[in-house]
Amino acid sequence: MTRFFVAFACLALVFSGAQAQPRDTLAIVGVAVVNKALDNGHTVDQIVPSDQRPYPVLTFNHVITDTLSAFDPSDSSFVIPEGVSFARLSGQAVWLHNPVGLRQLVILRKSPRNVDPTKYEFFPGGPVATQPANDSTTTDMNTSTSEYVPVLPGEHYALFPLQVSGGDLAISGGTGTVFGATFLAK
Numbered sequence: 001m002t003r004f005f006v007a008f009a010c011l012a013l014v015f016s017g018a019q020a021q022p023r024d025t026l027a028i029v030g031v032a033v034v035n036k037a038l039d040n041g042h043t044v045d046q047i048v049p050s051d052q053r054p055y056p057v058l059t060f061n062h063v064i065t066d067t068l069s070a071f072d073p074s075d076s077s078f079v080i081p082e083g084v085s086f087a088r089l090s091g092q093a094v095w096l097h098n099p100v101g102l103r104q105l106v107i108l109r110k111s112p113r114n115v116d117p118t119k120y121e122f123f124p125g126g127p128v129a130t131q132p133a134n135d136s137t138t139t140d141m142n143t144s145t146s147e148y149v150p151v152l153p154g155e156h157y158a159l160f161p162l163q164v165s166g167g168d169l170a171i172s173g174g175t176g177t178v179f180g181a182t183f184l185a186k
Helices: 005-016
Strands: 027-035 046-048 062-066 077-079 086-095 102-110 128-132 139-144 156-164 169-171 178-185
Touching: 046 156, 086 102, 086 156, 086 169, 102 139, 128 139, 156 178
Parallel strands: none
Antiparallel strands: 027 062, 027 178, 046 169, 077 156, 086 139, 086 178, 102 128, 102 156
């Protein structure tokens, strides 16, 4: 998968006027895509300590598109707007080169449906991507819900990285680290 695929796929849905029908008759009502943009021409990498628990949130500093104003920069999450009943969430992270260990990328939810509604937790249909480090270059990871998942207005969804390499490792800023959502309503 090429870099920025997630961003362009979401944008293509908006501009093509495409409608998805995963359950009953649903229509795409909005999309949002954010990334780790350059700051004054310089990348701003995010350092992720080895085996940090709870997982740190992957932060984003640039909105590419957000047709429903769903992005909350205070915790780098998408907040489900009123009227939205399903969403598809996708993320991509570019880990800088380190040939040791595993990388993981997950989308977690903060919701009244959680055991602890004040914390981000795994959810049914929530994606978890795990892969070994790449020996010769960056480790590019993608994760997404396999289809549209039921959501409630006010829920927060955010992207979280984990790595086990024995030391700090950076996720690249400005080179393909993105987070996107497609929102549907009946």
